[in-house]
Amino acid sequence: MAIEIQLGLKPLSEDTCKSLLYTAGEVFAEYGFRAATVREICRRANVNVASINYHFGGKEELYAQVLEHAFRTAAEKYPFDTAGIGPPEKRLEEFITNFMRGCLGCGQAAWHGKLMAREMIDPTGVLTRIVERAIRPRKKILTGIVTEILGEGFSDEEIERCVFSIIGQCVFYSHAKPVIIVINPSIKYDDSWITRTAGHITDFSLAAIRLMARRKRR
Amino acid sequence: MAIEIQLGLKPLSEDTCKSLLYTAGEVFAEYGFRAATVREICRRANVNVASINYHFGGKEELYAQVLEHAFRTAAEKYPFDTAGIGPPEKRLEEFITNFMRGCLGCGQAAWHGKLMAREMIDPTGVLTRIVERAIRPRKKILTGIVTEILGEGFSDEEIERCVFSIIGQCVFYSHAKPVIIVINPSIKYDDSWITRTAGHITDFSLAAIRLMARRKRR
């Protein structure tokens, strides 16, 4: 690539780090930590294979920094803490839509969700950190929304089951994507489809939760 | 191991094949196709590393035969085709319970579900075969049950979304198990828990489907 352009200053690219961080996010999200190779990352980033070890100390540390970076950007882009604003039903739909966009969307914004989905299935050493940093806070928010709709008189276990039912519906489309593509090739994972599917999951879950609430009130 | 015992007949073990098939099922279910190593399989089976290539021709062919074997045993053990017997609500609960037992149970009976879950997430060349052989037939049965409860007037897309919502809730506990263990360590994946969780998913889904049906009828 642009090797001869430097025209003077600097050793051509002080931003090898940034390039690696970006490309690594892309490759890790695509293949997962184990299946991704440093050679592939370096090839796409147009840097030498030794760069990863020079700048980051190894594949594992690069992965950790990629996740750290993904946390920050995702937190800005898809705020889940719209707490208390509007009725809980509205917030539920927002939560589900944002969540699915994070898992299934395209581009850098979706790396976060894809990396989390990978970690869920095939955890590395950083799983605990991810849970505390990203998953548990979101579960707390969703639990709050569900609790608000359910009303009084439900055990933590019952509430948690509802939360898992909602999240399960969402991540299914991400986790089982290869199978879904085979089962029903006509599904296009574009933004319009995500919105409609998020709408279905919201309706489906709201119906269930409201019925539980109604039964308890009697 | 028992090398000197042979006492006369046979080359000690003509059943190296069976042992390999069994152990491979265990290891593949535990680690997935890629992460499982032939050396680990052979170590657990107490056979030489060359045995896999001698008897099966390679790791991939062994995997294919393990799946083939798992299909047959699972089909006997957990029959999903209880079609038409009893009310659809009852059949839904049976379906979900059997499905979750297959994904989360212990022992050889659960290999099938675990192998399928692995294949969903990280497909190998046999994914298509698995879909046609195991997944699509079951989806058809579940679709039948859901259609029966929903009644007339729903598009294939609406019905499929409900089916995915149900399956998503089930496989979540299998796919996201490592995360769930961190999030809530108190959950014990025993048979009693599976039954109760299957009950929740049934209630949750039934509530949603019935509400959809009721709305459409008006």
Next chain:
DNA sequence: AAGAGTATCAAACGCATGTTTGAATGTCAA
């Protein structure tokens, strides 16, 4: 008893991986 066929084994092979090395190149203060 002899030879053909089958099964097992330790060892090695070829390959891909993450990592390290040592030289080469450029920057910048002294």
Next chain:
DNA sequence: TTGACATTCAAACATGCGTTTGATACTCTT
């Protein structure tokens, strides 16, 4: 200009993988 420092690079390294090999032991037929 010089020397210390940072960065890049091609090449080599160490390890683990699936697979192959050639010898060995055994059974069974003749």
